[in-house]
Amino acid sequence: MFPTTALEALAAVGVPGYFDTEEGLLIAHPADVSQERALSGEHVVLTPPDSMVPGWSAIAYEPDGTPDFADITVYDVPEDDITRCAQAVAQWFTDPRPSAGAVLLAALTQYGITSYDDHNGMTYAISMDPAAPAAGIRIRPHLSIGDRNGSVEHVPAAHTGWSLFAHGEDGEPVGDPLFVSGDGGLVDCDADSVAAAEVIADYLNRSAR
Known part of the structure; x- marks a missing residue:
């Protein structure tokens, strides 16, 4: 249920994403980047609430010299609201990025x-x-x-x-x-x-x- 709901929330704000079944990760990426190339460039990993973390989180990974990535917190709020999390991800991918x-x-x-x-x-x-x-x-x-x-x-x-x-x-x-x-x-x-x-x-x- 969680991948479907989260992917729908991302789609509603124009952000493509997919669930990596092998890694168990929900990946969001820029609209002009294909799913096949998503992990080689800037992408965001979304994590649902669990017993340890009360709300959704979104961490961006930006290339920092091959093969390294810098991780940046996009959204980390103790609220179980995938809609707001998806909005934050959409703003993250906006160019120029709002702050x-x-x-x-x-x-x-x-x-x-x-x-x-x-x-x-x-x-x-x-x-x-x-x-x-x-x-x-x-x-x-x-x-x-x-x-x-x-x-x-x-x-x-x-x-x-x-x-x-x-x-x-x-x-x-x-x-x-x-x-x-x-x-x-x-x-x-x-x-x-x-x-x-x-x-x-x-x-x-x-x-x-």
């Missing part, structure tokens, strides 16, 4: 707020002083925002909530989060990014008075 970080940056742009990603794709930093140079933002008063899953590069369908912190003169976090959403499950990335951007804009306006 939750890009959704957040677009929301910040609506307020004229500039942010900087200088933390290896994990968080964004926003200076408390718009006139301050980009270099060294994190050792001055600033805001930082990141996703619960540790990256801003995940696809929007795998978003689990933004966390926003204020940092003091030494760059260290001060007090409780200014904004935090989600409880480990999925969160609507568009709505969450708009809400986070509103909090950031309000905080910066109050701090400038």
Whole structure:
């Protein structure tokens, strides 16, 4: 039952896939790649929930020099929802690939707020002083925002909530989060990014008075 249901969910979002009976793996691959060549290029392995893992997971394998592959988590949420997992896989194969970080940056742009990603794709930093140079933002008063899953590069369908912190003169976090959403499950990335951007804009306006 699981391969059929999962393959139907992938087909519904335009992603081809097949069940490798020999390996017992469900494989998804780009639409312009044949099943026969799927494992020689970028592909995603989907794993169903079990007694140890409560939700679906999807791991991408990208060529990293023959015969090696780099593995990247596409979707790993404790929810038994193959539809959302399939949506995340479809976004992963989209070119250009969408990211939750890009959704957040677009929301910040609506307020004229500039942010900087200088933390290896994990968080964004926003200076408390718009006139301050980009270099060294994190050792001055600033805001930082990141996703619960540790990256801003995940696809929007795998978003689990933004966390926003204020940092003091030494760059260290001060007090409780200014904004935090989600409880480990999925969160609507568009709505969450708009809400986070509103909090950031309000905080910066109050701090400038």
